[in-house]
Amino acid sequence: xxxxxxxxxxxxxxxxxxxxxxxxxxxxxxxxxxxxxxxxxxxxxxxxxxxxxxxxxxxxxxxxxxxxxxxxxxxxxxxxxxxxxxxxxxxxxxxxxxxxxxxxxxxxxxxxxxxxxxxxxxxxxxxxxxxxxxxxxxxxxxxxxxxxxxxxxxxxxxxxxxxxxxxxxxxxxxxxxxxxxxxxxxxxxxxxxxxxxxxxxxxxxxxxxxxxxxxxxxxxxxxxxxxxxxxxxxxxxxxxxxxxxxxxxxxxxxxxxxxxxxxxxxxxxxxxxxxxxxxxxxxxxxxxxxxxxxxxxxxxxxxxxxxxxxxxxxxxxxxxxxxxxxxxxxxxxxxxxxxxxxxxxxxxxxxxxxxxxxxxxxxxxxxxxxxxxxxxxxxxxx
Amino acid sequence: xxxxxxxxxxxxxxxxxxxxxxxxxxxxxxxxxxxxxxxxxxxxxxxxxxxxxxxxxxxxxxxxxxxxxxxxxxxxxxxxxxxxxxxxxxxxxxxxxxxxxxxxxxxxxxxxxxxxxxxxxxxxxxxxxxxxxxxxxxxxxxxxxxxxxxxxxxxxxxxxxxxxxxxxxxxxxxxxxxxxxxxxxxxxxxxxxxxxxxxxxxxxxxxxxxxxxxxxxxxxxxxxxxxxxxxxxxxxxxxxxxxxxxxxxx
Numbered sequence: 001x002x003x004x005x006x007x008x009x010x011x012x013x014x015x016x017x018x019x020x021x022x023x024x025x026x027x028x029x030x031x032x033x034x035x036x037x038x039x040x041x042x043x044x045x046x047x048x049x050x051x052x053x054x055x056x057x058x059x060x061x062x063x064x065x066x067x068x069x070x071x072x073x074x075x076x077x078x079x080x081x082x083x084x085x086x087x088x089x090x091x092x093x094x095x096x097x098x099x100x101x102x103x104x105x106x107x108x109x110x111x112x113x114x115x116x117x118x119x120x121x122x123x124x125x126x127x128x129x130x131x132x133x134x135x136x137x138x139x140x141x142x143x144x145x146x147x148x149x150x151x152x153x154x155x156x157x158x159x160x161x162x163x164x165x166x167x168x169x170x171x172x173x174x175x176x177x178x179x180x181x182x183x184x185x186x187x188x189x190x191x192x193x194x195x196x197x198x199x200x201x202x203x204x205x206x207x208x209x210x211x212x213x214x215x216x217x218x219x220x221x222x223x224x225x226x227x228x229x230x231x232x233x234x235x236x237x238x239x240x241x242x243x244x245x246x247x248x249x250x251x252x253x254x255x256x257x258x259x260x261x262x263x264x265x266x267x268x269x270x271x272x273x274x275x276x277x278x279x280x281x282x283x284x285x286x287x288x289x290x291x292x293x294x295x296x297x298x299x300x301x302x303x304x305x306x307x308x309x310x311x312x313x314x315x316x317x318x319x320x321x322x323x324x325x326x327x328x329x330x331x332x333x334x335x336x337x338x339x340x341x342x343x344x345x346x347x348x349x350x351x352x353x354x355x356x357x358x359x360x361x362x363x364x365x366x367x368x369x370x371x372x373x374x375x376x377x378x379x380x381x382x
Numbered sequence: 383x384x385x386x387x388x389x390x391x392x393x394x395x396x397x398x399x400x401x402x403x404x405x406x407x408x409x410x411x412x413x414x415x416x417x418x419x420x421x422x423x424x425x426x427x428x429x430x431x432x433x434x435x436x437x438x439x440x441x442x443x444x445x446x447x448x449x450x451x452x453x454x455x456x457x458x459x460x461x462x463x464x465x466x467x468x469x470x471x472x473x474x475x476x477x478x479x480x481x482x483x484x485x486x487x488x489x490x491x492x493x494x495x496x497x498x499x500x501x502x503x504x505x506x507x508x509x510x511x512x513x514x515x516x517x518x519x520x521x522x523x524x525x526x527x528x529x530x531x532x533x534x535x536x537x538x539x540x541x542x543x544x545x546x547x548x549x550x551x552x553x554x555x556x557x558x559x560x561x562x563x564x565x566x567x568x569x570x571x572x573x574x575x576x577x578x579x580x581x582x583x584x585x586x587x588x589x590x591x592x593x594x595x596x597x598x599x600x601x602x603x604x605x606x607x608x609x610x611x612x613x614x615x616x617x618x619x620x621x622x623x624x625x626x627x628x629x630x631x632x
Contacts, residue, residue: 007491011477018479202475206535208441209474210492211464376442 004212008220009227016190016228025189026228029182030236034243037175041247041254044167047115048253052076055119058127059087059099071130075123100124167253169343173316175244176269176338177309179236183277184308186232187225188301191284194221196297218373222285222366229277237269261342268341268351275358276334280308282365289373307331322350328357384415384438384543384574389447391433391598407433409598410447415574415591420565422589422606423578424622430598431578432471435547438576439469451543465493468536471547478521482512482531485520486538493539506534510560526557533564544568544575551580562588582619592618594625601629 016022059080064072072079080087080096087099091111097120098111109124111117137147198204207217244259261269284301291297312335320326322336327350337354340347391408408430415421423431436442438449440460449456454463476485483503490499507513510530515523520531536544546565550558565575565588579585585592586606593603602609602625606618613621 003494004492007488011488014484015477015479201478202473203477205441205471206474206476209439209464209467209469210489211461211494212492213461 004216005220008217009223012224022190026186026232030239033178033236033239037243041251045251045253055097055116057096059096062102071127168257172342175240181309182236183229183233184280184305187229187281187284190228191225192288192297195289196291197294200294214373215370218369225281226278229281233273233277265341272338278362279358282362286365286369327353385450387412387448389444392445406598413593418572419590420569420575420588422585422592425595429595432547435545439545467543468541469545470536470549472551481517483516489535489538506537510534529557547578586618601625
């Protein structure tokens with residue numbers, strides 16, 4: 001039995017490595033990972049290090065008082081005084097980042113919603129608030145009230161420390177989500193090709209004439225798809241680690257941080273990747289083996305790509321953290337536990353639960369595949 | 383010796399109305415085939431020939447009835463039966479990314495042949511004149527060359543039984559002849575060959591015995607000469623049409 005599984009596995013591997021499409025699916029996303037890591041890091045750096053001169057050009061349709069001028073100078077605003085029509089034109093020509101129109105005591109800030117305008121708007125609001133406070137103070141003084149008693153009736157102090165590791169966590173988590181995606185894509189194509197594809201090409205009927213149990217055939221196929229996913233996963237992890245190290249050296253936002261996974265974190269990540277590869281390969285084979293044609297299998301597997309990616313992404317974006325229950329929820333558990341591992345938090349019980357639950361899911365999936373693969377309906381669409 | 387006794391195969395199909403309908407692709411077929419015999423399985427499309435041969439090749443399980451090859455019974459001894467059988471049909475394709483050499487070696491491992499594989503591949507390669515393309519990928523071979531590889535994979539384990547389902551269908555005259563020559567040479571070695579075809583002349587020329595099937599039932603069996611005599615016809619084609627007319631008249 002073991003020999004037959006091995007023989008089927010050898011046959012599948014040979015076919016897989018000779019098929020350009022299978023190879024492309026195995027390698028495309030891993031190769032993209034360094035571009036994604038470095039590209040996103042460059043984007044973060046650009047946002048953080050944006051020079052004030054990029055967003056401080058503000059237009060006014062009124063003459064600025066001496067006080068206003070002082071505030072504007074303090075805030076490093078580069079003012080342009082012009083009529084409403086001229087300001088509109090200058091804004092459209094991108095000579096100013098936004099403009100403020102004054103009508104009696106009403107001030108309106110104009111601009112389109114984009115990243116630069118958001119920053120300019122913060123500057124404009126800052127200027128208007130400071131000027132408002134000045135006018136309120138003046139009014140209170142003339143009313144013989146101490147402005148401090150009214151304006152500072154309560155005091156607010158900010159003690160929020162900015163997280164130094166925000167960008168680092170963000171980039172590492174995204175890198176892992178792409179590794180998950182790469183593994184899924186890498187599993188879907190060979191799973192389709194080795195089941196529905198083989199059926200469509202007529203080679204499955206030949207394979208079934210050999211003295212091999214259908215159970216051995218499907219286990220051999222499952223192992224070959226898993227191997228393809230593991231190769232993609234390991235390659236993706238290596239490239240992600242290398243690109244994180246490169247990003248660590250290139251970009252100032254990671255200064256003083258260590259993006260490199262520690263050896264234990266690397267080993268546990270590898271374990272998570274292998275567990276995920278087996279699970280997704282089993283699921284893909286289970287779905288694709290029921291399809292009559294290659295196209296039908298591809299359509300049936302499309303949702304798997306999203307299902308594998310989105311729960312993890314949503315958990316990450318909404319800030320859900322790992323716990324005992326979530327560590328047995330497929331797809332979500334891989335992302336959450338990887339986040340913990342990359343942060344150096346090794347919750348061994350959760351890792352153990354992830355591995356055990358994944359083994360149970362794989363066993364269930366394999367049971368279903370083996371049972372179905374004996375069916376004439378699956379093999380001959382009978 | 384092959385003994386097929388009253389085998390039936392039931393399938394379920396969907397009617398246009400969406401209802402499920404059970405039908406018998408084969409409904410009580412019995413026959414025997416002895417060593418050195420070529421048995422032709424003939425009938426129109428949908429008669430149940432492929433289902434019958436797939437059951438004998440252990441690819442489909444009969445709903446009822448029995449199939450015995452020598453002392454082996456299907457489905458109990460399916461794996462042992464497969465070792466004695468070679469099944470070649472229009473649907474059994476070979477792996478295009480492999481070379482004929484790799485294909486034959488792979489087949490040998492599946493049949494558990496460990497010793498003398500190289501010698502066997504060489505023998506078959508010489509027999510079927512495959513040496514010039516033995517190491518070329520199958521995807522680059524002509525239809526005739528591919529058919530030779532398909533035959534070669536049937537020979538690798540030296541089977542006793544050959545099940546050939548429409549093996550010459552869609553092939554040109556040269557490729558068809560390769561298969562017909564192969565059948566004759568294997569018959570001479572005492573092998574049992576089940577041969578299904580649409581080509582009546584072909585069947586008349588090579589079959590020792592013919593089984594005519596329609597709608598899952600045997601409508602006539604015997605030697606081509608006996609069938610012609612019984613139907614007062616001069617060739618198997620006319621005999622077939624006469625039998626079909628009689629069948630529909632009933």
